[in-house]
Amino acid sequence: MPKITYIEQNGKEHTVEVPVGWTVMEGAVKNRVPGIDADCGGACACATCHVYVDPAWQAKLKPRAEMEAQMLDFALELKPNSRLSCQIKVTQELDGLVVHTPKSQH
Amino acid sequence: MDRIVIIGAGQAGAQAVASLRAEGFAGAITLVGDEPFPPYQRPPLSKAYLSGDYARERLFLKPDSFYAESQCDLRLGVAAVDLDRKAKTVTLSDGAGLPYDRLLLATGTLVRKLPVPGAELPGVHYLRGIAEVDGLRPELVAGKRLAVIGGGYIGLEVAAVARKHGLDVTVIEAAGRVMARSASEPVSAFYEAEHRGHGVKFLLGAMAQGIEGRARVTAVVTDRGSVAADAVLIGVGVVPDTSLAESAGLPCNNGIVVDEFAATADPDIFAAGDCTNHPDFTGGRVRLESVQNAIDQAKHAAASMLGKGTAYCEVPWFWSDQYDLKLQIAGLARPGDVIVPRGDPASRKFSVFHLRGGTVAAVEAVNAAPDYIIGRKLIAARAQPAPERLADISIPIKSFV
Numbered sequence: 194m195p196k197i198t199y200i201e202q203n204g205k206e207h208t209v210e211v212p213v214g215w216t217v218m219e220g221a222v223k224n225r226v227p228g229i230d231a232d233c234g235g236a237c238a239c240a241t242c243h244v245y246v247d248p249a250w251q252a253k254l255k256p257r258a259e260m261e262a263q264m265l266d267f268a269l270e271l272k273p274n275s276r277l278s279c280q281i282k283v284t285q286e287l288d289g290l291v292v293h294t295p296k297s298q299h
Numbered sequence: 300m301d302r303i304v305i306i307g308a309g310q311a312g313a314q315a316v317a318s319l320r321a322e323g324f325a326g327a328i329t330l331v332g333d334e335p336f337p338p339y340q341r342p343p344l345s346k347a348y349l350s351g352d353y354a355r356e357r358l359f360l361k362p363d364s365f366y367a368e369s370q371c372d373l374r375l376g377v378a379a380v381d382l383d384r385k386a387k388t389v390t391l392s393d394g395a396g397l398p399y400d401r402l403l404l405a406t407g408t409l410v411r412k413l414p415v416p417g418a419e420l421p422g423v424h425y426l427r428g429i430a431e432v433d434g435l436r437p438e439l440v441a442g443k444r445l446a447v448i449g450g451g452y453i454g455l456e457v458a459a460v461a462r463k464h465g466l467d468v469t470v471i472e473a474a475g476r477v478m479a480r481s482a483s484e485p486v487s488a489f490y491e492a493e494h495r496g497h498g499v500k501f502l503l504g505a506m507a508q509g510i511e512g513r514a515r516v517t518a519v520v521t522d523r524g525s526v527a528a529d530a531v532l533i534g535v536g537v538v539p540d541t542s543l544a545e546s547a548g549l550p551c552n553n554g555i556v557v558d559e560f561a562a563t564a565d566p567d568i569f570a571a572g573d574c575t576n577h578p579d580f581t582g583g584r585v586r587l588e589s590v591q592n593a594i595d596q597a598k599h600a601a602a603s604m605l606g607k608g609t610a611y612c613e614v615p616w617f618w619s620d621q622y623d624l625k626l627q628i629a630g631l632a633r634p635g636d637v638i639v640p641r642g643d644p645a646s647r648k649f650s651v652f653h654l655r656g657g658t659v660a661a662v663e664a665v666n667a668a669p670d671y672i673i674g675r676k677l678i679a680a681r682a683q684p685a686p687e688r689l690a691d692i693s694i695p696i697k698s699f700v
Contacts, residue, residue, distance in 0.1 A: 223362050232594055234340040238618040260625055263668035
């Protein structure tokens with residue numbers, strides 16, 4: 194199973210296994226990684242699962258779809274590597290992915 | 300104060316457990332649910348979970364470890380059958396008595412049953428929980444005929460999934476348009492056209508009068524003719540589950556009546572989620588069926604139970620996924636609102652703003668997240684933008700805040 198590493202603002206790392214086909218958001222929620230609220234449960238409707246993808250991994254991800262880009266446009270502290278983690282599907286190729294959680298989702 | 304009991308293991312109940320612990324409550328928490336499952340998300344039920352491309356375990360809101368680590372006594376598959384406010388005890392269907400210091404009612408809703416002959420026939424389905432969806436999914440066989448009674452969110456979301464699976468789908472709706480209770484006319488018209496474009500047939504302004512069949516359903520009879528069907532989904536709304544509260548003499552009126560602190564008339568009893576009738580952000584009262592309200596009201600209820608409550612007056616928000624369309628709604632629309640369309644529905648990206656007394660009261664956005672997000676901000680700020688400017692898509696929506 195691919196391993197995903199979530200790094201909190203304070204530097205605390207959480208490395209968890211996430212099934213292929215699940216999302217990076219679900220990997221966090223099911224493993225109680227703090228900092229990802231995901232109020233809407235992954236429908237790209239709330240923008241509370243914002244993460245920063247580690248620069249080393251950015252090129253390996255599919256680009257943002259239009260709805261995700263629109264929702265992200267209003268996120269706090271938007272950066273070029275900002276993503277909504279509910280829109281990143283876990284694949285075998287993403288084994289080792291590193292994402293950083295933001296200070297706040299609201 | 301060391302025992303909190305929560306009745307209802309849904310989105311609000313799970314949130315309350317998390318919030319109580321986050322607020323530092325160290326006493327005993329018991330969470331009671333009448334379904335055999337730990338708290339789970341309902342929105343995917345009528346969408347990805349029905350489709351079969353979303354495993355059941357993905358629905359669960361929290362991992363099992365959450366309840367253990369939160370020292371939450373999870374009682375599943377049992378109903379609360381009696382509430383004795385004097386003795387401050389809830390009795391469960393298995394006979395157990397749960398004494399409480401504070402009680403949270405998060406009982407949610409029950410599907411509204413269609414009172415017509417034949418509604419109990421095999422092949423007739425409702426959709427509220429995992430079990431119902433597991434019963435409906437085997438009906439999704441290409442070529443079968445599905446009659447959907449009710450053209451609201453549930454009916455239309457199921458219609459979309461069924462069309463993807465190749466069924467012949469007819470939606471029967473009593474009102475003259477789909478989503479009549481929740482959407483404005485332009486949005487209804489757009490969704491009806493989209494569904495027609497995907498091959499859904501509609502019988503609008505038609506009252507279902509009966510369901511025919513011997514061993515199984517064969518047709519739905521309406522006042523505008525009969526619709527042959529191999530399966531039927533009834534999606535005619537939900538009613539708040541207030542039975543426990545009512546039996547204990549708590550005021551109920553289309554929901555358990557609570558104040559802005561999620562408090563009922565009994566100082567030790569609180570309520571949150573779909574089952575409550577609560578003050579809304581406009582100064583009126585409302586009962587909402589939404590994830591947002593379940594989460595936010597439960598957070599406020601948890602704080603209130605610990606004596607540090609703050610008033611709940613969030614702007615409500617909702618969404619619906621049908622085909623590749625995302626409908627996002629913020630605020631509360633009311634009949635009589637001035638409707639301000641922004642964008643062209645033909646572009647499949649547009650929104651409808653609702654103004655009341657010149658103030659933005661609601662926005663419905665189709666594939667138009669910026670309008671939705673800015674709309675939420677405008678509603679919260681009680682903004683009064685000029686309608687003709689709001690309707691002008693050459694003016695960026697961001698410039699309104």
